[in-house]
Amino acid sequence: MSNQVNTIGLIVIGDEILSGKRVDAHLPKVVQLLAARGLQLGWAEYIGDDPARITATLERTFASGDIVFSTGGIGATPDDHTRQAAAAALKRPLVLHPQGAENIRQRVLQVARDEGKEVDLNAPENLQRLKMAEFAEGAELIPNPYNNVAGFALGSHYFVPGFPVMAWPMIEWVLDTHYPHLFNRQARAERAVLVFDGAEAALTPLMEDIEATWPDVKVFSLPSVGDAQTRRHIELGVKGDPAQVAAAFVRLCEGLDAHRAEYEPIG
Incomplete structure (x- = not known):
């Protein structure tokens, strides 16, 4: 950062x-x-x-x-x-x-x-x-x-x-x-979505593109195999400088739309 x-x-x-x-x-x-x-x-x-x-x-x-x-x-x-x-x-x-x-x-x-x-x-x-x-x-x-x-x-x-x-x-x-x-007491921003039944490998180019475009943003990907109560999903998001996170999150959602991925925002 x-x-x-x-x-x-x-x-x-x-x-x-x-x-x-x-x-x-x-x-x-x-x-x-x-x-x-x-x-x-x-x-x-x-x-x-x-x-x-x-x-x-x-x-x-x-x-x-x-x-x-x-x-x-x-x-x-x-x-x-x-x-x-x-x-x-x-x-x-x-x-x-x-x-x-x-x-x-x-x-x-x-x-x-x-x-x-x-x-x-x-x-x-x-x-x-x-x-x-x-x-x-x-x-x-x-x-x-x-x-x-x-x-x-x-x-x-x-x-x-x-x-x-x-x-x-x-x-x-x-x-x-x-x-x-x-110290940087400014609030750090974080935005994320749940991507259902997706594959991390297919989303890796999108993640790499976001980090290359916004150097003060990190992309995180937390997969879950699911269970009887929840579907298999990936928590996919961006975090870092608030000024860059908003734009990076827009790019993230646009990329998911291009992949025709099923997803929903968290929070």
């Missing part, structure tokens, strides 16, 4: 997603957060807790120049590998981020105060927590409003926890802080 030259990607990390122990909620939420700002997700990937695969994926996505959000794996337990993989992908050392470490210490002290307990910041468990502030050299912090344990940014890659209550406001903060210049 002419108002969005940057491709935005999402990486969801965690064995629990691939095993089915948890159902991913990040993909639909990120789509929603982007849509509210007139943006669109370009791609998404799911990766298990495999250090080599995470590193290889990040090597590729760092090289792409895309804006990438990565959820999960930034904790300090043995199955958390994202911080280390990001450093390896960029061939940078892991270093303790001073402000990130201080945030963690303050969080530990606050929890102790709330519980009326004494705390030793040099206790092994608290030193272990500081590993959550070890990032690739040059990383910047992403504030975490839930517990102040920060995520981190490396270039146009943004790494947040797997917990939605933390991840989603952090992603919103990144978008609103770093990318408001990409």
Whole structure:
């Protein structure tokens, strides 16, 4: 789209997603957060807790120049590998981020105060927590409003926890802080019809012609095999720049008429 030259990607990390122990909620939420700002997700990937695969994926996505959000794996337990993989992908050392470490210490002290307990910041468990502030050299912090344990940014890659209550406001903060210049809050238009008993292959030239004529319009085709209640049909439509969608939709209907297709508008 002419108002969005940057491709935005999402990486969801965690064995629990691939095993089915948890159902991913990040993909639909990120789509929603982007849509509210007139943006669109370009791609998404799911990766298990495999250090080599995470590193290889990040090597590729760092090289792409895309804006990438990565959820999960930034904790300090043995199955958390994202911080280390990001450093390896960029061939940078892991270093303790001073402000990130201080945030963690303050969080530990606050929890102790709330519980009326004494705390030793040099206790092994608290030193272990500081590993959550070890990032690739040059990383910047992403504030975490839930517990102040920060995520981190490396270039146009943004790494947040797997917990939605933390991840989603952090992603919103990144978008609103770093990318408001990409926002296009103008309503995007979409027009579609149901084409009954048609073949996508026969309609492909029409779809290609529309996209070639209107560069800020995308054609979508969603076939359905039908069932006892509905006929076999294709949801065929155009979406994108409102100024171009109207004309593209007229061409779509004219093309369907030329094919003597049976169709009806949606909405």
